[in-house]
Amino acid sequence: MKVFKFGGASVNSIERIQNVAAIIKEYSSDELMIIISAMGKTTNALEKVVEAFFAGDKENALQLFDGIKKQHTTTAKYLLVTHFNACIEQLNSFFTEVEWLLHDKPVREFDYYYDQVVCVGELLSTCIVSYYLNEMKVANKWIDVRDIIRTDDNFRDATIDWTYTAQRVNESIVPLFAANKIIITQGFIGATDENESTTLGREGSDFTAAIFANLLNAESQTIWKDVEAVMSADPKQFPDAEIIHELSFDEVIEMAYYGAQIIHPKTIKPLQNKGIPLHVKSFIDPSLPGTVIYKKQPKHLPPIIIIKQNQALLHLHSQDFSFVGEKPMSRLYEFFAHNKIRPNLIQTGAISLQVCLDDKSDKIDHLAAEASNIFDVQVEKGLSLLTIRHYTETLLDEMTTGKEIVLKQQDRQTVQVLYKN
Template structure:
């Protein structure tokens, strides 16, 4: 019996009409039943929706932002479809629903739930456009709402998967369809037990592909990117990058843990557990080899650079002349857990704890408020966290030239530095 396959196309691969036409060309000789296609929101749509939410939260007028977003998608459709096509009424209905959801109240307490309800429209809109365009080209796919099968808890913005329920519903609802047609669906979104929209974490469409692959016992997952495969650094930030022809699950997981953006960090584990290989390929050169991530790949040991921007360094100093102990660390981590803030780097001294976290709306203020009675707190925003895996110590100074280093630490395998441009 033939196995299922999962393809995932990110925002850059559906960012405009020519990108969607290119997606159709990629699928021309690859489209078949037993294929599930997962698509992200188009281009920077998620960023645009986040800005709308922020304006709503700040009691600012966001109507122009909504109009610009609508015209962006309509403009793409006008280039792809005849003017009487069904897509225009489908799009109109989705934007009417978005407007109605934006009328609902928002505050700091329900911000995450409101966020999930709104940002998911990016994937719903893009998947409708891509599905209708493929059908227009004679590439028949069945559009499915991922929220009907991706079941999660109610931890909005960072929802955790109900694996058993997701597997049961995905197989019951989608396997009969896949016997005859490919399915096109959305990444990033799910729903909780009350049917409320949830999201799986920023850039979570890769994770969706892995969830569906394990639920459907797929033979492989392919993520289509604007890079030739997994590189040892982001080519937009660092020169002379190297492509990995293959990677072991463990090495890939380590890269994503430290923030490598080519793959969502939650993607590797379910695929590794199920022994499903992951291919990372270029939608600009679809016949090239890309990178294969699987369990039998040899360790590469090539120095790998990961840069995370918009970082915040927060230092908690005890005020009663005692030393830092497990109780202090537990107290800090409890507050971080409550606010869903992940620690990207940790450093301890005798009297202080320093953590590096992603910058998130409201969260820093809430963190400070929750711990100011116990600690003297200082923080710096607008920083970068540089991580070098399989480091070559001789190459580190050049990476820090022109930067002020606020914090650094090194192990046999890993070097990390919190930095900012000198003079800032």
């Protein structure tokens, strides 16, 4: 059994949906668990609906949502003939689910409403794709993933209840494969024990696919993207970036940690735990080999370049010139946790330390205010962070020549350089 995940770019037009169906048809002799994201920019559009609703502008929220309804109805109209009426009936039930909420007034926190509304994007896209596959004589079973994946109520970044979810997979998903080769469901979403919709945070659809791969003991997971494979750098910034055909789980986690827009570490862990290989392939040209990520440690990787713009540096100095020891450091990490901040680089000295962060003004202001209780704090902005894995001194010199370096940190495999823009 294989797990496939198709992202929003793969289903953002009628032609792309037809292409996804063609790919699935090629594998229709296999058992497939297929996870599909919301179409194109639907999630962004739904976010605007939530913002309008929460601001008390019900009419604007309903108008914005009406645009999303029309887009999906039109897509179904162009794709479907014999299955059109059944599809529209199911789509209307999802539309009603959101509209019922939008006619109310917000009495709970924003993140709760965010999840109740935004989750519909995946429900709409999978509904249309499932009916289109049936129209193309590719039999499949559609399921609502909220009936399977149980989470806590930490809306927008919910935590999986693995025990309950595993039980639901065994009770509900495994038996379905006795009668169905292909099961279609949603990424990114789950539900609490009170049947309130939740979302799983960044790269949630990839994570959903990994959850099913782990619990179904899949032979592999494939993420279908609009790129040829994993690259050694962003090809938009570095046209001579190399394709990397093999990567280890550890290397991908390192790359993601340093900011590469690749696979989120939370997606890797369920696969790594069971040794399930992850393939990254192009939905534009499925014949290309792509990248495989597995336990094996490939040798002779090229330098991997990651640049993070919009960085800020906090200079923290001991107020009484005492050593920056265990107690102030533990307090600092409490501040990180409280403000939901992950530092990109920390450099410590005897009586001072420097912390590089993404420049999100509200979070940095809160962190600086809290840290000022135990440190003298200065903030420096307008910086970029260069990270090179498997660097060479020649490449490092080439990348940093002429730059005003603020901070540098390196070991045998990785170098990080923070510089002024």
